[in-house]
Amino acid sequence: MQDFNDLQHLWKQDSKQxxxxxxxxxxxxxxxxxxxxxxxxxxxxxLATGLIILTLAYFLDFRHKTLxxxxxxxxxSFLCFIQAYLMLTTARKVKKxxxxxxxxxxxQQWQQFDSFRKKRIHWNMPxxxxxxxxxxxxxxxxxxxxxxxHYYLLTYLPTYSWILFSYFYLGKRxxxxxxxxxxxxxxxxxxxxxxxxx
Numbered sequence: 001m002q003d004f005n006d007l008q009h010l011w012k013q014d015s016k017q018x019x020x021x022x023x024x025x026x027x028x029x030x031x032x033x034x035x036x037x038x039x040x041x042x043x044x045x046x047l048a049t050g051l052i053i054l055t056l057a058y059f060l061d062f063r064h065k066t067l068x069x070x071x072x073x074x075x076x077s078f079l080c081f082i083q084a085y086l087m088l089t090t091a092r093k094v095k096k097x098x099x100x101x102x103x104x105x106x107x108q109q110w111q112q113f114d115s116f117r118k119k120r121i122h123w124n125m126p127x128x129x130x131x132x133x134x135x136x137x138x139x140x141x142x143x144x145x146x147x148x149x150h151y152y153l154l155t156y157l158p159t160y161s162w163i164l165f166s167y168f169y170l171g172k173r174x175x176x177x178x179x180x181x182x183x184x185x186x187x188x189x190x191x192x193x194x195x196x197x198x
Contacts, residue, residue, distance in 0.1 A: 028106070028185050029099050035178070039091035043084040050080030064145050072139035079132055086124060090117065107189035114182050121175060129167045133160065 057073040093116060097109045136159060144152055 027188065028110075031181050031185055032094055032097055032099060035094050035181075036091045039087045039094070043087040043091070046080040046084040046087070050077040050084070053077045053080070062143075064142060066142050068138050069142035072135045072142065075135040076132065076139070079128060079135070083124075083128060086120065090120070103189055103192040107186065107193055110182065110186050110189060114186065117178075117182075125167070125171060129163060133163055136163070 053073050054077050057070055057077075062069060093113055097113060098106065101109065137156075140152075140155055140159065144155060147155075
């Protein structure tokens, strides 16, 4: 009987030192890689957008060349570059998550990332959309100088409808989807930690 207890004790110790089971490891690993890919792809698109706007500001021959026009274009480019930097920072944080760590450590890493991400989104999303809306408003006002009210309406209405739609619907939906996936990974790691704790 003593041999059996020793064997059981040894198995529990070995289980605690073991890496995640393949099922849990694959789910966490796949989500981690998908998140890194999305953040890097988003950063590349934003960098390209910022560069295109700067190129247009330099090469296009505007009817009314004003300081406000160029300032608004530079602000939009700057916002694109800042967002790209934040996305690359997020990708780096996700890359640091050690998927072969013990469940407790792995769980802590995901919880820390989730906390970092929520704090960043809390201030970043509203400020980004607000500054983007202001810069686009200045740009459109300068471009449409002398245009009729109807033309203003036909330009401003779709532009701001899209900004509001992307913030309140698309953005929130995407964030909720990522939250669900992170919560699933955290829940599975908590379950695994409880099993190892028994």
